[in-house]
Amino acid sequence: TTEIYYESDADESQLDDVTVAVLGYGSQGHAHALNLHDSGVDVVVGLREDSSSRSAVEADGLEVVTPVEAAARADIVSMLVPDTVQPHVYEQIEDELEAGDTLQFAHGFNIHYNQIQPDEDVDVTMIAPKSPGHLVRRNYENGEGTPGLLAVYQDATGDAKGRALAYSKAIGCARAGVVETSFREETETDLFGEQAVLCGGIAELIKVGYETLVDAGYSKEMAYFECLNEMKLIVDLMYEDGIGAMWDSVSDTAEYGGLTRGEAVIDDQVRANMEEVLEEVQNGEFATEWVTENQANRPVYTQLNQAEKDHEIEEVGERLRALFAWQEEQESETEDEREK
Ligand code: NDP
Numbered sequence: 001t002t003e004i005y006y007e008s009d010a011d012e013s014q015l016d017d018v019t020v021a022v023l024g025y026g027s028q029g030h031a032h033a034l035n036l037h038d039s040g041v042d043v044v045v046g047l048r049e050d051s052s053s054r055s056a057v058e059a060d061g062l063e064v065v066t067p068v069e070a071a072a073r074a075d076i077v078s079m080l081v082p083d084t085v086q087p088h089v090y091e092q093i094e095d096e097l098e099a100g101d102t103l104q105f106a107h108g109f110n111i112h113y114n115q116i117q118p119d120e121d122v123d124v125t126m127i128a129p130k131s132p133g134h135l136v137r138r139n140y141e142n143g144e145g146t147p148g149l150l151a152v153y154q155d156a157t158g159d160a161k162g163r164a165l166a167y168s169k170a171i172g173c174a175r176a177g178v179v180e181t182s183f184r185e186e187t188e189t190d191l192f193g194e195q196a197v198l199c200g201g202i203a204e205l206i207k208v209g210y211e212t213l214v215d216a217g218y219s220k221e222m223a224y225f226e227c228l229n230e231m232k233l234i235v236d237l238m239y240e241d242g243i244g245a246m247w248d249s250v251s252d253t254a255e256y257g258g259l260t261r262g263e264a265v266i267d268d269q270v271r272a273n274m275e276e277v278l279e280e281v282q283n284g285e286f287a288t289e290w291v292t293e294n295q296a297n298r299p300v301y302t303q304l305n306q307a308e309k310d311h312e313i314e315e316v317g318e319r320l321r322a323l324f325a326w327q328e329e330q331e332s333e334t335e336d337e338r339e340k
């Protein structure tokens with residue numbers, strides 16, 4: 001069974017005489033740094049000299065030094081620069097990690113695929129909030145929590161988990177609940193999810209649905225509404241109360257059609273495709289491809305990124321969303337009028 005930890009499982013005094021170096025001040029970095037600081041933990045932010053994030057740290061009233069200096073001063077080094085630059089930053093700070101220090105991550109890619117290989121005398125842990133950084137920060141400020149994952153890859157001190165739990169409490173995750181996992185499981189499920197279901201799967205499903213309607217002569221606007229705009233409403237229902245609640249709130253016609261045709265679209269071939277995607281995650285093929293792609297300055301990424309922006313559905317969507325905003329404004333103005 002899966003262990004879930006809460007605030008009462010964490011001992012914040014474990015961070016009493018500890019300095020945390022937060023490397024990077026982006027999505028996760030700013031949230032961890034500010035939440036740790038507000039929880040009374042000594043925090044120093046590490047950024048490169050010419051970093052565009054420097055002014056944000058200063059405006060937030062935290063201390064900022066170079067990654068090397070931050071790591072030298074810290075007992076816990078939280079690696080919160082983008083995954084693709086972590087090996088490079090690690091090379092710079094490697095010598096500053098002393099026996100008993102902790103190297104802390106929010107995602108397992110570089111450890112799991114051996115892009116970073118820490119010495120045996122440091123703890124290697126993960127506290128991964130399951131949400132973007134601005135929510136980690138906002139929830140904390142509102143007295144709420146953000147669910148997170150905890151994993152220990154290397155326990156040199158014998159107390160890696162205790163420290164990680166204290167860290168999860170200080171950034172607010174333990175308020176909501178922290179699920180125990182491993183670096184392997186977190187990394188492989190994260191990559192599979194974003195490739196097959198979430199980012200990759202859903203974007204292709206929407207585009208292929210849109211193209212099918214437009215190619216059959218239906219209007220771009222109708223295709224956009226049916227295949228993209230309504231997606232959120234359906235997902236919201238499933239998110240709130242499960243797939244059953246979604247089926248309950250659509251028409252019986254939608255339910256019967258969906259139950260019979262959904263399986264026809266996402267058929268055994270799609271299942272086999274998903275298994276292949278998972279295999280490439282598990283055997284490291286995807287990781288090697290992505291590391292190589294970055295070393296080559298991202299030729300494939302750059303081309304695909306542009307092609308996606310150029311898809312017709314983006315132009316249609318921009319036009320329609322602007323129209324919606326105008327209508328909403330009109331509506332609320334009318335409401336204001338009525339109140340007067
Ligand atoms: P960001 O892309 O937001 O990090 C940007 C920060 O890293 C900036 O402060 C930037 O400063 C700094 N940075 C970039 N390049 C370098 C470099 N070469 N040297 C030093 N600093 C650099 O990262 P995220 O917060 O998205 O991700 C951090 C970690 O958190 C990752 O492991 C990610 O997988 C994980 N994570 C992210 C989530 C998210 O929602 N974003 C959710 C859960 C986990 P500048 O470039 O100005 O120097």
Ligand code: MG
Binds near residue numbers: 190191194
């Ligand atoms: Mg991911």
Ligand code: MG
Binds near residue numbers: 254
């Ligand atoms: Mg309908």
